[in-house]
Amino acid sequence: MRNASTPRIAVIALGGTIAMTRSPDGDGAAPELDADDLLESVPGLAERGVELTTHTLRSVPSPSLGLADLAELTTLVDKLADSDTDGVVVTQGTDTLEESAFFLDLTVRADIPLVVTGAMRSPSLAGADGPANLLAAIAVAAEPAVRGLGCLVVMSDEIHSSRHVRKTHTTSTAAFASPDTGPIGHLVEGTPRLLVRPEARTVLPRPDAPDPRTVPVVPTALGDDLALLRPYRPGLDGLVVAGFGVGHVPEDTVDLLATYAARVPVVLATRTGAGAVHRASYGYPGSEQDLQRRGLINAGFLDPFKARILLVRLLERDAGHTEISDTFAALAG
Numbered sequence: 001m002r003n004a005s006t007p008r009i010a011v012i013a014l015g016g017t018i019a020m021t022r023s024p025d026g027d028g029a030a031p032e033l034d035a036d037d038l039l040e041s042v043p044g045l046a047e048r049g050v051e052l053t054t055h056t057l058r059s060v061p062s063p064s065l066g067l068a069d070l071a072e073l074t075t076l077v078d079k080l081a082d083s084d085t086d087g088v089v090v091t092q093g094t095d096t097l098e099e100s101a102f103f104l105d106l107t108v109r110a111d112i113p114l115v116v117t118g119a120m121r122s123p124s125l126a127g128a129d130g131p132a133n134l135l136a137a138i139a140v141a142a143e144p145a146v147r148g149l150g151c152l153v154v155m156s157d158e159i160h161s162s163r164h165v166r167k168t169h170t171t172s173t174a175a176f177a178s179p180d181t182g183p184i185g186h187l188v189e190g191t192p193r194l195l196v197r198p199e200a201r202t203v204l205p206r207p208d209a210p211d212p213r214t215v216p217v218v219p220t221a222l223g224d225d226l227a228l229l230r231p232y233r234p235g236l237d238g239l240v241v242a243g244f245g246v247g248h249v250p251e252d253t254v255d256l257l258a259t260y261a262a263r264v265p266v267v268l269a270t271r272t273g274a275g276a277v278h279r280a281s282y283g284y285p286g287s288e289q290d291l292q293r294r295g296l297i298n299a300g301f302l303d304p305f306k307a308r309i310l311l312v313r314l315l316e317r318d319a320g321h322t323e324i325s326d327t328f329a330a331l332a333g
């Protein structure tokens with residue numbers, strides 16, 4: 001019989017480097033390992049006093065994950081929470097981990113501890129970080145104090161809120177950081193210690209069936225007149241512009257962006273990697289003030305890729321311009 005005080009943690013594997021092996025013929029690493037294999041590689045797991053269930057939902061590199069996969073993942077997490085699961089750990093590739101985590105934060109109904117983790121080094125490399133990250137993630141998922149905090153990311157013994165965390169390095173095992181806030185906690189001798197609480201989460205109801213939307217992220221670049229968006233492309237449902245600095249674009253792209261903003265939601269984020277888009281610091285054509293006067297929506301602290309996830313989720317439920325800008329204002333800071 002199950003001991004009622006033993007936390008019951010579900011581990012859901014999606015693939016990624018944490019689950020990759022190298023083929024003997026010299027090809028690079030590719031996902032092979034399932035959730036059971038991942039747990040077998042974790043030293044000290046038996047002493048953690050948790051009961052584990054495993055689910056291998058996908059076995060893909062994370063660049064190939066899609067919103068339909070995340071919708072299915074959300075359904076599974078909510079289903080597990082409705083059974084007797086106390087916490088959930090999702091393992092996936094690190095390339096898109098910050099987007100998945102934010103999607104889950106916006107979408108999962110349940111308020112059980114939910115943690116996403118991965119690895120920068122595959123199991124066959126010296127100093128593979130997957131087992132330590134998985135052990136730490138399980139410890140956080142088993143921690144009742146993180147209940148209700150939304151989806152968290154645990155990497156390198158740091159606990160991050162999904163709203164602020166970013167992959168900031170291509171290879172370092174310390175690739176994950178929250179440039180605007182720092183980590184919300186750490187693992188100290190294997191035990192989660194929360195230092196601050198993340199901002200309250202917003203949960204957006206899910207549509208009954210996946211309803212894909214076409215929303216590209218378009219970065220600005222010196223001398224680029226956004227030719228890819230010309231002539232006007234009616235197939236786009238929305239746009240996220242990753243502008244310069246606090247939210248700027250070249251003057252010769254302003255009319256084009258205003259044309260889009262008159263028809264579809266256009267969100268203004270920053271390509272800098274940290275800090276918020278401003279509202280009224282600059283007043284020249286192409287400044288953040290000019291663009292917001294022309295209908296662009298301020299992404300606040302949300303980076304362009306998370307802004308896209310939020311916009312897609314809002315469009316999926318047919319939110320209008322006012323609801324979209326109100327949600328961004330409330331959630332993006």
Ligand SMILES: NC(=O)C[C@H](N)C(=O)O
Binds near residue numbers: 061063094119
């Ligand atoms: N470190 C990783 O997991 C990178 C890998 N390309 C992935 O995202 O699946």
